[in-house]
Amino acid sequence: MTFIITTPPAVEPVTLDDARAQVRVTSTQEDDLLTRLIETARQHVERTIRRALITQGWRLYLDDWPPGRVVRLPVTPVQSITSVTMFDADGMPLVLNLGDYDLDGISAPARLKVMAGVGASSRMLNGIEIDFTAGYGDAAANVPAPLRQAILLLVAHWYEHREAGIDAATASIPFGFDALIAGYRVPRL
Template sequence: MTATRVIEPVVEPVTLTEMKAHLRLTGTVEDAFLEQLIASARAQVEQETRRALITQSWRLYLDGWPLGRVVQLPVAPVQGISQILVFDEDGVPHALSEGDWRLDKSTSPARIRVKPGAGLPSSAVMSIEIDFTAGYGTAASDVPADLRQSVRLLAAHWFEYREAGTELAMASMPHGLDRLLAANRVRLL
């Protein structure tokens, strides 16, 4: 199973104005750098928690259906499924109809149950593609406050300790970040 982000989020969960207020900055000299730090911190928080903070598109590649034909999606929260493609022996994609599968968003991670006999893949590697949308919403305000705080803490830490080799930068993380991330981490079974 391999998952890749197909479409990046359009906005970040923390605005430049919010980040500057957090750091008590008033000038504009560091704005471009802060925007890069916010994007990097969001990506790190998403990787650590297996969550998509802002709406984004993903593609999951499978070699075949897992036992029970239940597929756990590796990123949460899932908003919906765009399509499920199954490739035949000749590499021709066939879309499963919505009646062939059911999305269960009541669990975390969300999962898809595929009907028996639907979409029999070939023996080729990566013969199934599942396109889905994940994230809390399209606006920063849609993201839970503790995850937004995680992004702010991490971006502020990187801003303050931008020298890569310093002892403090290497040996410490922002106070409480590990607990914020652990409380939001999606467990994979």
Template sequence: MTPLALTPPASEPVSLAEAKLFLRLDTADEDELLGTLITASRLMIEAAAGRMLIDQTWRIVLDRWPESGEIRLPLSPVSTIVAARVFDALGTPHPVEAGRLVLDARCDPPAVRIAGEAPEIGRARSAIEIDVVAGYGPTAAAVPAPLRQAVLRLTTRWFEQRGDVVGRDAAALPAEIAALVAPYRRARL
């Protein structure tokens, strides 16, 4: 199973204005850098939490339907199945009928269940594509406050301590930021 990002979030969980207020910045001299740090921080927090923060569209690519009839998605939370298609032996895509795939967003990780017979596939690799919307919602207001705070704190850390700190944080989040993310991490057994 391969997840592919199709469309990034329309906005970030922390606005440039919020970050500038937090940092007590009055000028626009470093707005571009700060915007880049906000995006990088969001990506880092999403990776650490195993959760997408703002709604974004992803494509899940599978070689074949699972025997169990259930696909556990590698993304969370997932709100919608946008589209699904299967490919025949010639590589022609065929849409999967609405209702043939049922999203169970309540479980973690979210699952897609096949209702009835699985649509027939025709090629051995990348035969199934399922497009989903993953994220807490379309705006920052939908993102849990601790995760927004984690993005803000990491952005601030990287802005104030430029240099090697980003490389060190890539190995492990600082303890105070990891504590904000911890309740949202997906448990791994």
């Protein structure tokens, strides 16, 4: 199973002003650094908890349907399935109809049930593509406050400790980060 992001989020869950306030900087001289830290912190939180925070597009590649035809999607919460496509041996796509599958976007991890009677791909590798939209919503306000705070905590920590080190302050994630994200972790597939 391979998955990639196809459409990145249009906004970040925290603003540049939020980050400036967190690190207690009033000038705009550090804006480029803070912008990079916000994006990197969001990506770190998303990877750690296996959730998309802001609406984004994803594609999952499968060789074949899993047992029971229940596909566990690698990122949650899933808003919708954009398309499910199977490829024949010549690479010709066959897009499944909406009635050929059912989405359980509430579960963590989210699940897609493919109905019996839907054939298998004749391509040996990556013969099935599932495109889906994931995230809490289009705006920062849709993201749970503890996850936004975890991002700000990372931004401030990385702002203060800009270089790799071996002491506890520079080599670790800041105290409180795990507590903020604990209730949002999705189990590994």
